[in-house]
Amino acid sequence: MSDVITVRAHQFDDLEQQHEASWIGMWIFLATEVMFFGGMFTGYAFYRAAYPQAFAAASNRLDVWLGAINTAVLISSSFTMALAVHGAETGRRKALIRFLLLTIVLGAVFLGIKFFEYHSKFEEHLVPGHSFQFEGLLARPAEIFFSFYFAMTGMHALHMVIGIGLLAVMVVKARRGRFSTGYFTPVELTGLYWHFVDIVWIFLFPLLYLVGRHL
């Protein structure tokens, strides 16, 4: 009981109030994140409507299989994250730590594949800027597509990196026994963040990789 008291910050009346505040605070933060990525999704929609052919052609230059595999990897990491929170909820510290580590590994795999993709795009001269090359005459709008590709996946990857950092902190805290069935809010909130990053990718995958496959 006494360790429970120490985690309550002075401005709150009780742990419940503190948990509710943190929970809703995280959701509000995620709503801002929706709008943050939303700015890019809007730009994407605008140009996709203006240059449908170019977007289809450019999208076909991405490796759809890597994209699909990465989607599966990220979804799996969301699943392990949910199990980690479950472990915390039910007071199984071992499970919590194990699933947190698994989530980190899956996140790292995702980033590894992503890095490989970036690398090959670089070699194919598909990075916007002076070195950009695209055969055919849709080159200019195709460059816009790749600008979105890099901006959106880059911003997403940045969020992944931050998420992995948070997960690592959670592992350390869990090891030190900072969490209990009565108090595991940080794990829960890290989980929310991680799932959000997953959701962004759930939209990025069809919008970036699957545009022109049927053509």
Add this chain to the structure above:
Amino acid sequence: MKNGAHISVRAYAAVFAALLALTALTTGVAFVDLGGGLNNVAALAIAVVKAVLVILYFMHVRTSDRFTWIVVGAGFFWLLILVGGVMDDLLTRNWPGR
């Protein structure tokens, strides 16, 4: 009610399986020409279903209070406002036609 209450491992596993299946589905469907822009509709619809599953189950919104629902809803609703306003401009640039 305490937000973010318990959801069973079984439900998690079912959602996980559904998400993987939907990923396979969206990838598969993308290679079939549905015509008339239906490919876009299918891709987006599947993505929305997946996102909703993640939000409701993995993120425990199903067992959370109304305020959480409002915050979640507001985030996406505001995005619709933004997309809607911008697309309204783009798609009506030839209106009224000369």
Add this chain to the structure above:
Amino acid sequence: MNAQRREHYLNVNYGVRSWLLTTDHKRIAWLYLVSVTFFFFVGGFFATLIRLELLTPQGDLVQAETYNKLFTMHGVTMVFFFLIPSIPAVLGNFLIPMMIGARDLAFPKLNLASWYIFIIGGLFTLAATAAGGVDTGWTFYTPYSSIYSNTHVALTVVGIFVTGFSSILTGLNFIVTIHKMRAPGLTWFRLPLFVWAHYATSIIFVLGTPVLAITLALVGLERIFGLGIFDPARGGDPVLFQHLFWFYSHPAVYIMILPSMGIVSELIACFSRKRIFGYAFVAFASLGIAIIGFLVWGHHMFVSGQSVHAGLVFSLLSFLVAIPSAIKVFNWTATLYKGSVSYDAPMLYSLGFIGVFTIGGLTGLFLATLGFDVHVTDTYFVVAHFHYIMVGGAVMGYLGGIHFWWPKMTGRLYPEILARLAALIVFLGFNLTFFPQFVLGFLGMPRRYHAYPPEFQVLNVMSSAGASILAVGYVLPLVYLIWSLRYGAVAGRNPWGARGLEWETDSPPPTHNFDTTPRVTESAYAYEKEPEEIYHFGATAHV
């Protein structure tokens, strides 16, 4: 008098560390107060140079290049580093926990973090200024900002991007605090309207700011890494940037006015010793403004090449967003009816606010009228419109609020006579500065002009003359408020006889605001009752 030293938030501990590492919302409010005041005078300094340059038709004081940087940095500083954080981060921070009977905001560390983020953003922008400045206008329109300008766009944009997160954290903190930390009995409809206004403002902070952040980030990436999202040479559409920019920046104008409206609601009630007229309407008007305010951004783009259809939609919605403001103005006016009206300086500012805001708002209707906006957009008519609202409205409300809560913040009274004089000078100087600009705009003088045709000179001279009077009006409070810190009369708990909960604790308040958590049984405007009938303090402290 009690010789024993009473402990309060200002004297619990001393030293730079105790301030820079504080998580007390009241001290963080002071950190913000000092910072935004600094930025206000920086912005005012640029304004002074602008007005000096415009005394004569030829561009003789500074080069065109310099002039362009002046108004850009004036706009950027005033909007992002002064007015947006001003009321929320200073008065909102200080007062919201006290008004709702809480010991602090929900996330005190985030609150401190938001100040540091603000300062880091500010330093980037100041660095950009020191390195030579930016010349894109505060609106950063592409492709000028993304490709053609060779000034420090990237640095400035990073500064604004960073500062945006400080706004987001403030807004998030307010929403959670207002939802989760109200004292027992303090229902939504007993809340002060100041709190309602900040709640509405926070919605905009949280849902609008990220869009500006990503938009400016894309401009920065375009400049630094050659991304091609806004580049017309690669098929990019220049109008897209404007949509994204105004999606934030129109709601942002309501970030600037809503808190000021909140202040005015408090002051009008207090200095009329009367309940606010139509409380629920004023409260919902704030929410209405915040929400409908997100649907009107295209009214800045009537001649931008946006479709005619979109122009019609955005014009229609702009008129709708004006209605809640009108409701507020009428309710404030009606509050005076059968009141017991006194003319203390804060009240003078609020009455000035109502008058000037009405003119500013009504000219907003001119601009929302499609056929008329075509003529006056991008002229001084627009400049006059927004200074009426932002300088005459928001800043006057801010000054009124600072005066009103000064005794609570410092425990001292400011010198009343001087303060009334200053309020008068601000009012007169303000109108002389900006009214001629309506005429100039209607005559067709474009904004952002370093030199202008000679027939516009007389009106410009009037405007510059007014600005110098205005400057006096702003420097005066700076001087006597600082003076009063030491020499002002001791204020006591409730010098105005107000009914808000913040007046039920000592001035200056103790670190945890209240010794015990109050129970609330009435609205914060129950002037017909005594405070003891409204607030009930229990026996035991809740540490």
Add this chain to the structure above:
Amino acid sequence: MFQNLPLFPEKASTIAYRVDALFYFLTAVAVFFAALIFILIVVFAVKYRRRSATEKGAPIEGNIALEILWTVVPLGITMVMFGWGALVYVDMFDPPSNALEIDVVAKQWMWKMQHREGQSEINELHVPVGRPVQLMMTSEDVIHSFFVPAFRIKMDVLPGRYTTLWFQPTKAGEYHLFCAEFCGTQHSGMLGRVIVMEPAEYQGWLDGGATGMSMEQAGAQLFQRLGCGVCHRPDGAGQGPSLVGIFGRPVKLEGGGAVTADEAYIRRSILEPHAQVVAGYKPVMPTFKGLVSEDGILQIIAYLKSLQKEGPQAQR
């Protein structure tokens, strides 16, 4: 002394009268409400001033009827503003079909005007009185804005797109032309004059100033020089479609959809031929980006428009 203190801008176009009527209405509403609020504030503040230190205001909470009144009345008034403003606006963007067409290219920091008859001017625009004039505008660099206060018209000039503007001058004279969108260092120096002349005088100016080719002729020459005619033969036998009568015609696109062949479409076809490919053709047309200037594109468009009337043999 009022020479130096003008309070009203000159009115020199048909639309200016309508804009000013709107202005009077808006001003009347504004003055009414501003006066109402000012007077009420002053009267209340004086009449109900505090007379004793302990005095309190009357316990009034509100009045629903009043709330409804001051919601509905402003709503009604603003809807009139909206409707009236919208009518004027829509007309501002709906040029009459007999308008004299002039092309405008803006660049940092000058205006280039090209008359269809061939004259081109810098920072000056000569137009006849009493005849609608339509401007087809584009920019070579950043956004500018074409603003003639005396005509009460303004329109942004965008890179990569065409915008249009029309007006009908009512009074001969010289009027300010301002660039109203911030465009860089010399934004305030991007000035010009619109010179409105009596029709006869204007004709004289046209004849006198005639310099070489008309825009159509220049366009035809460019068409030749760039080799467009190799693929676009009038009989449609080349690799590309015949361009006779293309302007204003609906075009079916590869992959579904259709567009109207307007200026923007033609410009895009030249610069980004593959963004919208005509149904039934292969995307083999090369881009002409960098090979043809904005002026050149406008000339080609003028030429393609002329193919409209003259029939197939016009295309050599």
